[in-house]
Amino acid sequence: MKCPVCGNIDSKVIDSRPTGDSEIRRRRECLRCGGRFTTYEVLESVPIVVVKKDGSRQIFDRAKILNGLNKACYKRPVTPEDMNDLINSIEAELKNTSHTEITSSELGLMVMDRLRDLDEVSYVRFVSVYREFSDIESFLRELETLKKR
Numbered sequence: 349m350k351c352p353v354c355g356n357i358d359s360k361v362i363d364s365r366p367t368g369d370s371e372i373r374r375r376r377e378c379l380r381c382g383g384r385f386t387t388y389e390v391l392e393s394v395p396i397v398v399v400k401k402d403g404s405r406q407i408f409d410r411a412k413i414l415n416g417l418n419k420a421c422y423k424r425p426v427t428p429e430d431m432n433d434l435i436n437s438i439e440a441e442l443k444n445t446s447h448t449e450i451t452s453s454e455l456g457l458m459v460m461d462r463l464r465d466l467d468e469v470s471y472v473r474f475v476s477v478y479r480e481f482s483d484i485e486s487f488l489r490e491l492e493t494l495k496k497r
């Protein structure tokens with residue numbers, strides 16, 4: 349979204365409200381000149397791009413997150429609905445903040461945050477796979493942090 353005043357592409361959303369089934373009206377403020385403008389965005393046409401550690405880009409894929417969750421929640425009291433809700437809430441947050449790009453680490457953190465509230469065992473499993481701990485020490489530190497909560 350280019351600012352019509354100065355052409356800067358960084359703006360923040362002040363207000364957003366749906367104007368139709370797949371359209372949203374956003375009031376934006378330019379981060380450079382402070383100019384305010386309105387955009388109408390079609391929700392589905394703005395896919396979220398996930399930037400991986402090696403710099404490659406992929407379209408946000410629910411199935412991939414679900415796959416990771418399924419592994420972490422194996423034989424745990426987390427239902428498919430819980431997992432769906434979790435992914436929905438991530439999608440909603442990304443759309444709300446009008447993020448079109450997110451790094452895979454940020455995405456992982458968003459999953460962790462939500463999973464921690466759902467089930468701690470699944471959370472620890474997810475963290476251990478996701479963070480690829482370089483050593484047992486850092487994994488134990490994470491567990492300590494968890495215990496203090």
Ligand SMILES: [Zn+2]
Nearest residue numbers: 351354378381
């Ligand atoms: Zn501007």
